[in-house]
Amino acid sequence: MPDPVRISVDGMGGDFAPQNIVSGCVQAASEYEVQLILVGIESQIRAELSKHSAIPGRIEVVDASEIVAMNEQATVAVRKKRNSSMRVTVDIASRGDADGIISAGNTGAMYATVKMTVGAIPGVDRLPLATFVPHPKGRSIVLDVGANVDCKPDHLLEFALMGSVYAEEVLSIPTPKIGLLNIGEEEKKGNDLTKETFPLLKNSGLNFVGNIDGYGLFAGMADVVVCDGFIGNIALKSSESLVETILHVLEKEIEEQPRIASLLTKYFDYSEYGGAPLLGARIPSIICHGRSSPKAIKNAVRVAVEFCRNNVNERIHKRLERMHSDNSQQLAQ
Amino acid sequence: MPDPVRISVDGMGGDFAPQNIVSGCVQAASEYEVQLILVGIESQIRAELSKHSAIPGRIEVVDASEIVAMNEQATVAVRKKRNSSMRVTVDIASRGDADGIISAGNTGAMYATVKMTVGAIPGVDRLPLATFVPHPKGRSIVLDVGANVDCKPDHLLEFALMGSVYAEEVLSIPTPKIGLLNIGEEEKKGNDLTKETFPLLKNSGLNFVGNIDGYGLFAGMADVVVCDGFIGNIALKSSESLVETILHVLEKEIEEQPRIASLLTKYFDYSEYGGAPLLGARIPSIICHGRSSPKAIKNAVRVAVEFCRNNVNERIHKRLERMHSDNSQQLAQ
Numbered sequence: 057m058p059d060p061v062r063i064s065v066d067g068m069g070g071d072f073a074p075q076n077i078v079s080g081c082v083q084a085a086s087e088y089e090v091q092l093i094l095v096g097i098e099s100q101i102r103a104e105l106s107k108h109s110a111i112p113g114r115i116e117v118v119d120a121s122e123i124v125a126m127n128e129q130a131t132v133a134v135r136k137k138r139n140s141s142m143r144v145t146v147d148i149a150s151r152g153d154a155d156g157i158i159s160a161g162n163t164g165a166m167y168a169t170v171k172m173t174v175g176a177i178p179g180v181d182r183l184p185l186a187t188f189v190p191h192p193k194g195r196s197i198v199l200d201v202g203a204n205v206d207c208k209p210d211h212l213l214e215f216a217l218m219g220s221v222y223a224e225e226v227l228s229i230p231t232p233k234i235g236l237l238n239i240g241e242e243e244k245k246g247n248d249l250t251k252e253t254f255p256l257l258k259n260s261g262l263n264f265v266g267n268i269d270g271y272g273l274f275a276g277m278a279d280v281v282v283c284d285g286f287i288g289n290i291a292l293k294s295s296e297s298l299v300e301t302i303l304h305v306l307e308k309e310i311e312e313q314p315r316i317a318s319l320l321t322k323y324f325d326y327s328e329y330g331g332a333p334l335l336g337a338r339i340p341s342i343i344c345h346g347r348s349s350p351k352a353i354k355n356a357v358r359v360a361v362e363f364c365r366n367n368v369n370e371r372i373h374k375r376l377e378r379m380h381s382d383n384s385q386q387l388a389q
Numbered sequence: 390m391p392d393p394v395r396i397s398v399d400g401m402g403g404d405f406a407p408q409n410i411v412s413g414c415v416q417a418a419s420e421y422e423v424q425l426i427l428v429g430i431e432s433q434i435r436a437e438l439s440k441h442s443a444i445p446g447r448i449e450v451v452d453a454s455e456i457v458a459m460n461e462q463a464t465v466a467v468r469k470k471r472n473s474s475m476r477v478t479v480d481i482a483s484r485g486d487a488d489g490i491i492s493a494g495n496t497g498a499m500y501a502t503v504k505m506t507v508g509a510i511p512g513v514d515r516l517p518l519a520t521f522v523p524h525p526k527g528r529s530i531v532l533d534v535g536a537n538v539d540c541k542p543d544h545l546l547e548f549a550l551m552g553s554v555y556a557e558e559v560l561s562i563p564t565p566k567i568g569l570l571n572i573g574e575e576e577k578k579g580n581d582l583t584k585e586t587f588p589l590l591k592n593s594g595l596n597f598v599g600n601i602d603g604y605g606l607f608a609g610m611a612d613v614v615v616c617d618g619f620i621g622n623i624a625l626k627s628s629e630s631l632v633e634t635i636l637h638v639l640e641k642e643i644e645e646q647p648r649i650a651s652l653l654t655k656y657f658d659y660s661e662y663g664g665a666p667l668l669g670a671r672i673p674s675i676i677c678h679g680r681s682s683p684k685a686i687k688n689a690v691r692v693a694v695e696f697c698r699n700n701v702n703e704r705i706h707k708r709l710e711r712m713h714s715d716n717s718q719q720l721a722q
Contacts, residue, residue, distance in 0.1 A: 293603025
C-alpha cells in the first residue's frame with residue numbers, strides 16, 4: 057500500500073454536501089497521514105475549499121458532472137449516472153488509484169455501486185452494512201442493518217467473522233464478544249435462522265457469547281451483534297424514531313428539554329465512529345449518515361485509513377479461508 | 390352468552406400476585422357488569438379479599454394448589470402442573486364455565502396452556518400475541534410480538550384480519566388502518582415474507598395502508614401493525630430497553646429526572662389497555678404484563694368483557710370464512 061493511504065471521497069453526497077464534506081476533508085487532511093481525492097462538481101468543490109484559509113496539499117479534486125439524489129432509486133443511479141460523483145469516487149478506487157472509499161450519499165445507491173463495481177473479497181458471499189449502537193461503556197457494532205434481508209446461517213457466520221476482525225483492527229478490541237440477536241437468551245430459542253446459526257457460531261472459534269435479546273441490544277452485552285438485515289434495519293430505525301418520540305413527549309412538559317436533547321444527541325452521536333463500514337467489499341468502504349457533520353466526515357477518513365492500514369480485508373480473507381478449510385477437514389473426518 | 394359475562398382470572402400469576410390481581414378484580418367487580426372467578430391458593434386469595442372493606446358478590450374463589458413460576462419453562466408448566474392456578478383458570482373457561490380468561494403470569498406458559506387446552510377458532514392457523522405501542526394520538530396494536538417466529542404470508546394476513554376486528558370491536562376504531570412492518574415504505578421493499586404478504590393485504594378488503602418502516606412504528610401510521618413474531622419481539626424489547634437506557638443517561642445529569650421518568654412512564658403506560666390479547670384462541674384470552682398494577686388488571690377485565698360481549702371471535706370466524714370463500718372464487722375464475 058502506497059504511503060500515505062489514499063481515500064476517494066464523494067464530495068456531493070449527503071444533505072449538507074459539498075460544504076460539510078469539504079470541511080471534514082480539510083480537517084482530516086491536516087490531522088492525519090492521508091491523501092484525499094475529493095470528487096464532485098469541480099467549481100463547487102473548489103468554491104468550498106476556498107473558504108478554508110489553509111488548504112493542505114494532500115487534497116486533489118476530480119470533476120464529476122452528475123449527482124445521485126438522496127431519494128433516487130439505487131438501480132437507476134447505478135445504471136444511468138455513470139458520471140455521478142458517487143460512481144466516479146468508487147471507480148477511482150476500483151481501478152487502483154485510491155485505497156478506500158467514503159460517501160455520505162444515498163445509502164442504497166452507494167451500496168449497489170460498491171457491490172457492482174468493486175465486488176466482494178474472495179470467499180465473501182454477502183456484504184453486510186454495519187452500524188454502531190451506544191451502550192453505557194461504548195458502542196456495539198450491529199450487522200447487517202439492511203443490505204441483506206433474507207440470510208442463511210452461513211451468511212450470519214460470515215458477518216460475525218467480519219465484524220470481529222473489524223472490531224479487533226479498527227476499534228482495538230482484542231477478542232470481541234460476538235452475540236446473536238434473538239428473541240431470548242436460551243440456546244434453543246429463535247426462528248429457523250437463528251436456531252441453525254447458533255451452533256455455527258458456537259463452533260466458529262470466535263468469542264461467541266450466545267444470544268442477545270432485544271433488551272440486551274443497548275446494554276453492551278456484545279461488541280458485535282449479528283442479525284439479518286431485515287431485523288437489524290427495523291430494530292435500528294424503530295429505536296431511532298423512539299428517541300425522537302421521547303424528545304417530543306418531553307418537549308412540552310420539561311423546561312430542561314434542550315439540555316436533555318443535547319445529552320441524548322451526545323449519547324447517540326455516531327460521528328466519532330465515522331459512518332457505517334460496508335464490510336466484505338474488496339476495497340474498504342464507509343457509508344456516512346446523510347446528515348454527517350464535518351466532524352463525522354473527518355472521523356470517517358480516520359476510520360477508512362485504519363481500515364486500509366490495518367489490512368482488515370486481508371485478515372478477513374485469511375480468516376475465512378482458515379474457517380472454510382477447518383470445515384472441510386471436519387467434513388472429511 | 391350468559392349475563393353478566395364470566396371471566397376466570399389467574400389469581401397467582403404475576404410479580405405482585407395475589408395482591409394486585411385481587412385488588413384489580415375487586416375494583417373491576419364494582420365498576421363493571423361482570424362475574425369474576427378468581428383462581429389460586431384459596432387461603433391467600435381470601436386473605437387478600439379480606440383487606441377490601443366491600444367485597445362485591447360477583448367474585449367467586451376457586452382453589453388451585455400449584456403456581457407456575459415466572460421463569461418456568463412453558464412446556465414443563467403445561468405438562469406437569471395440572472393443578473396450577475393458570476391451568477385451572479383456563480380449564481374453567483375451556484369447559485364452558487367462563488367466557489374469557491386473564492392471567493398476568495408467565496407469558497410463554499400461559500400462551501402454551503391456552504393453545505393446548507382451548508385451541509384456535511376454526512379456520513385460524515396461528516395464534517398471535519398482540520401488544521400496544523404508543524403514538525402521539527393513541528396506541529397502535531402490533532402483532533405478532535413473539536409467539537410465532539417463522540410465519541408464512543397467509544399467517545400475516547390472518548394476523549391483519551384478527552387485529553382489524555379487535556381494533557374495530559374493542560378499541561372502537563371504525564375502519565382500522567393496517568400496516569405491514571418492513572424495511573421501507575415502497576411496495577417492492579422487504580424480505581421474501583413481506584414481499585409476498587404485501588399483495589395479499591392489498592387484495593384483502595382490509596384498510597391496508599402499505600408498508601410501515603421502523604421510523605413509522607411509533608408515529609401512528611397504522612392502527613394495526615403486522616409482523617412475524619421474531620421481528621415484533623425484538624423491535625418491542627429493544628424499544629423498551631432503549632427507554633430504560635435513556636432514563637439512565639439522564640439520571641446523573643438532569644435534576645428533573647424523576648419527573649421525566651414519570652412523564653415517559655405515563656406515555657408508555659399500557660395499563661389502560663389491560664394487557665396483550667391472545668388473538669385467535671377459541672376463548673377470549675388476555676395476557677397481562679407480569680408487573681401489572683391493580684389498575685391494569687381492572688382494565689384487563691374491562692377489555693376481556695368487551696372482547697366477549699362484542700363477539701370478536703365470531704366476527705373473526707365469519708370474516709375468515711368470507712375471505713377464504715372469496716379466495717376460492719378467485720381461484721375458480
